[in-house]
Structure formats: structure tokens, C-alpha cells
Amino acid sequence: MTSSPPDPPLVIGKTTLRSRLIVGTGKYRTPEEMLACHEASGADMITVAVRRLDRDPAKNLAAHIDRSRYKLLPNTAGAYTADEAIRLAFLARELLETDLIKLEVLGDEKTLLPDPVGTLAATEALVREGFTVLAYTSDDPILARRIADAGAASVMPAGSPIGSGQGVLNPFNIRIILETVKKPIIVDAGVGTASDVAIAMELGVDGVLLNTGIALAREPVRMARAMRLAVEAGRDAFLAGRIPRKLYASASSPLDGLPTGVGLPQG
Amino acid sequence: MVRVRINGEDQSFEAEPTIRDVLDRIEAPPAAVAVEVNRRIVPRSTHEEHILQDGDEVEVVTFVGGG
Numbered sequence: 001m002t003s004s005p006p007d008p009p010l011v012i013g014k015t016t017l018r019s020r021l022i023v024g025t026g027k028y029r030t031p032e033e034m035l036a037c038h039e040a041s042g043a044d045m046i047t048v049a050v051r052r053l054d055r056d057p058a059k060n061l062a063a064h065i066d067r068s069r070y071k072l073l074p075n076t077a078g079a080y081t082a083d084e085a086i087r088l089a090f091l092a093r094e095l096l097e098t099d100l101i102k103l104e105v106l107g108d109e110k111t112l113l114p115d116p117v118g119t120l121a122a123t124e125a126l127v128r129e130g131f132t133v134l135a136y137t138s139d140d141p142i143l144a145r146r147i148a149d150a151g152a153a154s155v156m157p158a159g160s161p162i163g164s165g166q167g168v169l170n171p172f173n174i175r176i177i178l179e180t181v182k183k184p185i186i187v188d189a190g191v192g193t194a195s196d197v198a199i200a201m202e203l204g205v206d207g208v209l210l211n212t213g214i215a216l217a218r219e220p221v222r223m224a225r226a227m228r229l230a231v232e233a234g235r236d237a238f239l240a241g242r243i244p245r246k247l248y249a250s251a252s253s254p255l256d257g258l259p260t261g262v263g264l265p266q267g
Numbered sequence: 268m269v270r271v272r273i274n275g276e277d278q279s280f281e282a283e284p285t286i287r288d289v290l291d292r293i294e295a296p297p298a299a300v301a302v303e304v305n306r307r308i309v310p311r312s313t314h315e316e317h318i319l320q321d322g323d324e325v326e327v328v329t330f331v332g333g334g
Contacts, residue, residue, distance in 0.1 A: 024334030034332070049333025052274045052326065053295050061331050062299040077333050087306070091328050094308050095301035162334070189334075211334030 013132035024211025127151035165192025194230035201234025
């Protein structure tokens with residue numbers, strides 16, 4: 001058996017990840033279910049949000065997360081302007097003692113689509129302040145390039161709107177981003193099921209970040225495992241190189257050497 | 268009497284409290300929070316000595332589930 005060359009791990013800034021799947025901590029029915037999903041997903045980085053301390057200890061995520069096992073990626077969810085996102089990023093850095101920040105500046109509550117202008121401005125500011133910025137953005141290739149040029153450590157285009165489960169709506173844009181942006185590209189948001197993840201990975205993206213697709217599945221732990229396998233399958237398929245699509249069939253078995261009388265007459 | 272606004276709620280203290288006093292009042296685990304006073308972060312290392320003034324607005328945050 002010939003062995004495949006190893007796939008180097010995903011490196012974002014100074015952080016090396018074993019898994020190419022990053023998962024969230026939101027919307028789970030119980031903390032126990034969340035922990036089981038994290039385990040099944042194989043992820044070693046998980047996202048968290050920054051909010052006012054709640055008096056109810058049950059809402060205290062800190063008690064449940066093993067920080068020696070998982071790298072935390074705080075987000076700026078809830079921010080609708082660059083200034084709000086920057087404020088949340090500084091709070092996250094003080095809170096978690098990490099320079100990593102998943103930057104989200106959203107445009108409105110209904111679409112949850114990123115605000116391109118605010119995202120670019122916040123990226124520039126946070127990079128100046130020494131943050132390792134993973135910027136959630138739309139799948140627009142020019143914006144992705146501008147964000148990378150501003151110093152983001154990773155550009156994270158949405159496959160489709162957050163929590164929509166619509167999958168990768170514009171694979172052509174993702175392909176253009178992959179050709180033009182030489183930073184890790186992570187598809188973030190919109191992933192509904194394992195095939196969505198596999199399709200993203202087969203395009204050649206460096207990783208996938210998802211939350212709702214696992215948390216709100218009927219059986220979240222099983223879906224977490226499916227997502228892990230889809231990331232691995234999609235990555236291998238990308239590295240292996242798919243065959244070109246053709247209009248007509250191409251037989252897998254030899255056409256010559258058939259006994260007389262078998263097959264279509266030649267000529 | 269000193270009034271300090273903590274996470275949007277007015278609280279009274281006999282004398283100017285330190286941030287540590289405020290965290291004790293709301294039973295906050297000091298290692299698992301970040302604190303802003305009047306929208307400026309006060310580093311954890313100075314919570315013991317930072318004295319709050321009447322009318323200060325304090326935000327105490329932690330991390331919660333998110334995507």
C-alpha cells in the first residue's frame with residue numbers, strides 16, 4: 001500500500017489546529033449535550049460570545065469548558081458597528097487572555113449578513129491593536145481580499161446566512177477567494193448538514209466553522225460526528241483531486257477482449 | 268451613600284467600593300470576568316485597588332454560548 005503525503009495542520013496566526021472543524025457553543029439544549037457534541041466533532045477550537053455576567057450559574061459556560069483541551073475563539077456577536085465590535089474584542093481579550101477574535105459586524109437582525117464597511121474598519125483597527133483577527137464576511141471576493149490585505153489572520157466567508165442551513169450558495173465566489181487570498185479561508189455559517197461541509201472542503205477551503213447545524217439537529221451528537229467525518233472526507237477529496245466532469249460516460253471495464261458475440265458490433 | 272451602576276442596575280454602598288467589592292457583591296468569580304468602568308477596561312490585576320466613584324457605570328462580562 002502506498003501512503004498519502006501528510007496534510008499539514010491548519011495554522012491561524014500563532015495557533016495550530018489539529019482539526020479543520022471549529023464548532024460553537026450556542027443553542028444547545030443542555031451543557032452535557034454540548035460537551036458530548038464537542039467531543040464527537042473532534043474540534044479543538046470552539047467559539048464563545050461575551051455577555052454580561054448572569055446571576056444564574058447554569059448560564060455560566062466557564063464552569064463547563066475545559067480550557068486545557070479546547071482553544072477558545074471569542075466572537076464579537078451582537079455588534080452592529082465597528083466600534084461595538086472593537087469594544088467586545090477588548091473585553092474578550094481581557095476575559096480570556098487571548099489575542100484571537102472572531103470578528104462579526106452585522107448589518108441587520110433579519111439577515112445577520114455582515115456589514116462590509118464596518119467589518120473592514122474593525123479589522124484594520126484590531127490588527128493595529130495586536131489582535132489575531134478571524135473576520136466573518138460575505139462571500140464577496142474583493143471584500144475578502146481587502147480584509148486579508150488589512151491584516152486579518154483568516155478570512156471567513158459565509159456559505160449562506162447564519163443559521164439558515166442553506167449550505168454554500170456561491171461556490172464560484174469561494175473558489176475566486178481561494179485563488180486570490182493567501183490566508184486560511186474558513187467557511188463560517190450557513191452549513192446545514194454533512195454534505196454542505198464536504199462541498200465546502202472539496203472546494204479547498206482550509207476549514208469550516210459551524211454551530212446551529214449541530215446544536216439544533218434532532219440528534220446533535222450524531223450530527224457532530226457526521227460533520228467531523230464530512231470535514232475529513234471533503235479535505236481528502238480536495239487533496240486527492242476530483243476527476244473532471246464530462247458529458248458522456250466512460251467505461252470502467254475494458255472494452256476489448258470480450259468473447260465473440262458479446263457486446264455491440266464494432267464499426 | 269455611594270451609588271454605582273452595575274450591569275445596568277443601581278447599587279448602593281456605604282463608602283466608595285473597589286471593583287473587588289463590586290464583584291463580591293454580585294458573587295462574580297473574579298477569574299472568569301472582565302470589567303469595564305465607564306466603558307474603559309480595568310485590568311484584572313488592579314481590581315483590588317481600583318476605587319469606584321459615585322455614578323460610575325460598571326460592566327461585568329463573562330463568556331457564554333455562541334457561534
